Amino acid sequence: MKIKEIRVYRGRNVYSHRPVIKMTVDIEGEEIPTKDIPGFNETLLNLLPGLKKHTCSYGYEGGFAKRLEEGTYLPHVTEHIILELQNVLGYDVKFGRARNVEGSLYNVIFEYSLEECGIRAAKLAVDLVNKLIRGEKIDLEEKLEKISNIIAEVELGPSTMAIKMEALKRGIPVTRVGNGSILRLGYGKYQKIIEGTISQNTSCIAVDIASDKILTKKILKDHGLPVPEGDVAYNEEEAISIAEELGYPVVIKPYNGNQGKGVHLNISNREEVVIAYRNAKNYSDLVMVEKQIRGRHYRVLVVGEKVVAVAERIPAHVIGDGVHTVKELIEIENKNPLRGNGHEKPLTKITVDAVSKMVLQKQGLTLDDVPRKGRKVFLRESANLSTGGIAIDRTDEIHPHNIEIAVRAAKAIGLDIAGIDITMEDIRKPLSATNGAIIEINASPGIRMHHYPSKGKPRNVAKAIVDMLFPKGSKATIPIVSITGTNGKTTVTRMVAHILKTYGYTVGMTTTDGIYIDDKCIYKGDNTGPKSARTCLADKNIDAAVLETARGGILREGLGYDLADVGVITNISEDHLGIDGINTLEDLAFVKALVVEAVKDDGYSVLNADDPMTPYLAKKAKGKIIYFSMYDNNLTVKRHIENGGIAVYVKEGVIVIANGQIVPVVRIEEIPATLGGKVLHNIENSLAAIAASYGVKVPINIIAKGIKTFYPDTTHNPGRFNLFNIGSFRVLVDYGHNVEGIKKVIEAARKLDANRLIGVIGVPGDRMDSSIFKVGEVCGGGFDFIYIKEDEDLRGRKQGEVAKILEEGAIKGGMDKKNIKIILKETEALKAAMHSAEAGDLIVVFYEKYEPLVKVIEEFVKNRQIKNMEDENKVRAYP
Missing domain, CATH: 3.40.1190.10 (Mur-like, catalytic domain)
Incomplete structure (x- = not known):
């Protein structure tokens, strides 16, 4: 089986009102029922056991397996494999069809959610069928892993996906712009653009401020909001000096980093300062040294001057079982279906690197040690989800005073959507300089921790964001x-x-x-x-x-x-x-x-x-x-x-x-x-x-x-029944290009009191011979004289082929052959018709290209005016 074409239908289409892909395949020979291919059915169901649940035409679970047993055709099997591969990769798609086009060609039509996944699943399905037919082995798990890695790069992250789904729920059209996280919500003047959680209303200056931890800290301090003590270190010696002046423990971090990269907490001696400084330097030219604030790590999410969610974030960790090493415990935890690469799933896989090894060392452990049962072993000190941390919902626990502080902090920076990171002992108590501080403010905060907390109630932050962009009663689209x-x-x-x-x-x-x-x-x-x-x-x-x-x-x-x-x-x-x-x-x-x-x-x-x-x-x-x-x-x-x-x-x-x-x-x-x-x-x-x-x-x-006030002229309706007065005769230009259209134009033209009706006719070459003949027949019965021309784009026809069929049709319609003239070039045919026109004639031209014909008419009028002036001058010169 060979793929001939793959066509993507991104909008509502003739196959489904959901996005689908149409793959045309050639089965390259006689159809072989699946029951006649040795080992095909058994191997396929072993590779993709989920196929056993497909209902197929029988309407019950196991219907497709029964079709396999009875012997079904390969494009039909391919359709089901494509759907199942997408299901395995995490997409709930069900619609599919396989239909014969002609001969050995089939169209396999299937629903998709992510275009890149759908196309790759289709190609893999064909490869799988071909290998099963030949009795060859296929490492399906490896191939699915490769597709999964690609998906992780191009799929919307949980935060952006949540916003998309919330907008669709409200009936707001969503368009993804490019392959990143930019979404266009709505149409026309009411549309709103959002990238992740940065909206089109978010100030560029505010984002720059939030990205600059030094400036953020200064602005918050100027607004009387509690922030950690600290300073900027320009070299290792300054880092050590600032740390010792503040007193250990300290935090060392890049001044413009994100996702916890290069952040080191609980630094308690000079050696650790040097290691942390060098690592932070990899992410930023400037490095900050701050006093360590004791307490729990909270993320307070502010949307449009309201706190909509609060989460306690706990750094990446594993729990000892007295049997497995730290390394093995990490591997076991990373198999959690909720964990994925980057932001593809609610949680991120825990990675082992220099930072995690240093954190283990502080706890007196290595990757090869076996922690006792129940011991919590941390792999990170920063509590970011992007480094493997988890979140617990605390929205209902936040103290009113802390809500006020979070909103003030977001307004101070100028953000409409902000993630306020606070470290304090207990979010239920008021924040003050003695029991906590605002650590930083995030301009594009992730919201997956609130939608998918490890513990506690999920919070629909996406709804709050969409509601802010489109307040109740506002419009999202246009008529x-x-x-x-x-x-x-x-x-x-x-x-x-x-x-x-x-x-x-x-x-x-x-x-x-x-x-x-x-x-x-x-x-x-x-x-x-x-x-x-x-x-x-x-x-x-x-x-x-x-x-x-x-x-x-x-x-x-x-x-x-x-x-x-x-x-x-x-x-x-x-x-x-x-x-x-x-x-x-x-x-x-x-x-x-x-x-x-x-x-x-x-x-x-x-x-x-x-x-x-x-x-x-x-x-x-x-x-x-x-x-x-x-x-x-x-x-x-x-x-x-x-x-x-x-x-x-x-x-x-x-x-x-x-x-x-x-x-x-x-x-x-x-x-x-x-x-x-x-x-x-x-x-x-x-x-x-x-x-x-x-x-x-x-x-x-x-x-x-x-x-x-709508006129049939070149301004309001160019190319549609445009009537030009050329002195003693007229020219009617129209786009009639099928039997009914041409028939209606001729009927209307006959009411315009012309002495003779002259047609300049042609038909696109991709029409059937019978349709072209009918056009000729209608014109033969409707006009007094005909000029036959052809389109520049012959659409696969030989030159003169369409003209010949039109001529035969015109004669059948009653036109005398002597009243038919074939001039293949459109503009030349019109010129000939105008030069031969008599007073009172109406020339009707059905065009391929409008502007060249209008130009021909304008030049003809201009030349006639010049000639009339010359004639008039001659009369005056020789009375």
């Missing part, structure tokens, strides 16, 4: 309108964006021609996929987003947003069939239905009641449905209104909204995009736009104002 369909989606997108802008919103918009922020194009080109949506939503200036969402992007990667307030499907008709496994209208509807499936519970799905595929889409739609229709007697609309639903439709030349009562919005003849009601498809587009705008609660008078 999102997502628009798809076969025809009209670009125009509807632009109409909705214009209406929202009329309402006062700063709008982010993605379309086939670019990403726009407040009408300014920040990125040109087709931007209707998930990456473009994410780019738009990440902009901090916007307070509304209107996203054109094309079929291609959905199939490639899924959606680029979580849930929309309004999802719109304009219509479903033949387009792109035969591509990416989409062969029927039902297939196409299934893909586009994702837009109305991913709608908020209190949002709206806008559907075309005149479209035959709408009953299918309505079954999948979420939120409430708003139907739109060209007809007031549409049966679907009438029933919907009777049942208390909302509908937008045309009644006696007026677009109305029915929602308990019938409210007129705008007369059709007042909508510029309809050219006085002649352009029927823009009436339909206006209905969809009005429905979507109503769904995001834009007042009806504003909707009317917006739709009445």
Whole structure:
């Protein structure tokens, strides 16, 4: 079995509303049932015993094992192995599918939690299956260990993960920025950025102060807060001098260290001072020597001027059993499933280094000694969890006076989230200079000790942080309108964006021609996929987003947003069939239905009641449905209104909204995009736009104002039914590229009182021959003369191939061959049409690239004006 492709779907997708990976594999020959492969089933279940619990198609535990026994196909087995490998690595994933694509190709689709884990599990699963088929051995434990090490590097730590999960629980979209600990919570102007526990509101100066222990200590002292006595040592001799002046025991630590690195406590003589100084010097140029404060180590967490959690931290240690050596006890403790590398788990593994050996020496022990039963053997003196320490919750015990001191300390430094480290005998008693001190303040405090204390009640610090960033009643996201369909989606997108802008919103918009922020194009080109949506939503200036969402992007990667307030499907008709496994209208509807499936519970799905595929889409739609229709007697609309639903439709030349009562919005003849009601498809587009705008609660008078000021020109709707007057004739430029779209444009063009209708036609080369032929047939019956051109991007076709099919279709549609001219280059075809145009002609050009055609038209007008001036001058010169 060979992997052909791996594709990651990070957003909601056609397979699942959770992130999935699609791996295409080639089984490279005849399918072999698992029961016919010697030793396959037995070896597999021994390697991954968790597979015995998989239910599979039988719906009960052991179902998959039964399928193995009966003989199932290898891609199906691979799917289950991938899921189980992820389970073994600590991720609770269940969804999977394996489906034949064609011949020996299969798609294996599976849920993932961490992308790097999912991809590596997939590759390992294929390797495992291949080795089992060949009867080769595989060291699965070693390979899983390698993946586990990679995961530890890229997975979010417990603190960041807790914040992410709390935000999701509140319905706040979360985007991980890069592979570090930076999260974007929310969309648009309401989004907040947080890195670990440093929020976007955290002052940069405050972080710098907290990182400088000397400066922190001075500021706290200036605020009358108790801190240890001490000074900075610039060399070993100064360290010894300061220690002896303070009196032993002392603490030696780097002035700008973190996680307890280089910190030495209970230093009691000159020799220990030198060793500790040299170690601390490895972490910082400056070294601090302070008086040792006796007592327990507490971490007080302040969030937004409130103490939300308190933990007593106990340094890394093991308990003697009278049997095992210290080294063996450490190894046993590190097998605790709660312990991992770095911050991957609630506790960190205990490491053995020079510091731990020195701490053991102080206790009269070495790694090879066997402590008596019950003896507590410390491996560290600093109580950081990152060096293997544990935490006990003391939140309910802290004295009110100490709460006040902690909050004052955080405010003195300027931190909105702060970890205040206090050493004192008992947190239940007031802190004073005689019984304790503030040791340091942390600007990015870890919160796993509070979420996962070794003893005591877990404290949901992540909730406090999210609540601080998004106080009750505040917004985390912006109105999102997502628009798809076969025809009209670009125009509807632009109409909705214009209406929202009329309402006062700063709008982010993605379309086939670019990403726009407040009408300014920040990125040109087709931007209707998930990456473009994410780019738009990440902009901090916007307070509304209107996203054109094309079929291609959905199939490639899924959606680029979580849930929309309004999802719109304009219509479903033949387009792109035969591509990416989409062969029927039902297939196409299934893909586009994702837009109305991913709608908020209190949002709206806008559907075309005149479209035959709408009953299918309505079954999948979420939120409430708003139907739109060209007809007031549409049966679907009438029933919907009777049942208390909302509908937008045309009644006696007026677009109305029915929602308990019938409210007129705008007369059709007042909508510029309809050219006085002649352009029927823009009436339909206006209905969809009005429905979507109503769904995001834009007042009806504003909707009317917006739709009445949206023009079919190069400013508001470039490339969509743009009409250019060229003196005695006109040119109509449109993006019609499928049968229904072209048919509607021709129908509208025939109402524009032209003497002759001339078509400049072409179709993308990736369409099926039958679709291209139909376009030619429609054009042959609709135009008086045709220029056939081809796209620059032939999409796998030979030059002239598409043109030939179009010509055959046009002749079938009734066009005389002498009225057909083939000019393959788009701009040259338009030039020829304009130069041959007669007075009263209307040239309709269906373009591939818009701007070059507009340039051709502008140059033609300019040249004609120059010629007219020259002719006029000649007349004046020779009367």
